[in-house]
Amino acid sequence: MEDQKIKIEICCGTACYMLGAAELLRLENILPDQWKDSVDISAIPCLEACSSDNLGGAPFVKINGELMSNASVETVCEKIFEIMKTRGGH
Numbered sequence: 001m002e003d004q005k006i007k008i009e010i011c012c013g014t015a016c017y018m019l020g021a022a023e024l025l026r027l028e029n030i031l032p033d034q035w036k037d038s039v040d041i042s043a044i045p046c047l048e049a050c051s052s053d054n055l056g057g058a059p060f061v062k063i064n065g066e067l068m069s070n071a072s073v074e075t076v077c078e079k080i081f082e083i084m085k086t087r088g089g090h
Helices: 014-024 073-087
Strands: 006-011 039-044 061-063 066-068
Touching: 006 014, 006 073, 014 073, 061 073, 066 073
Parallel strands: 006 039
Antiparallel strands: 006 061, 061 066
């Protein structure tokens, strides 16, 4: 039985895109080969996570439904690794 893929949703709304989501979209190309079959990455037009008082949290990413603010390639990869460790794989 195949493990459920880790679902990565990258917000590509204007604020998130300008503040780093463009770089996050490269994740699929830079992930270690052994992770690629375990991760599903998608661009979302807007996660509606920011508001006028929360723009400082952009870019936003959802990882398995959990919202991450100030996401970077490094923090998303750390979270993927953490999930992989708890699953005992890769």
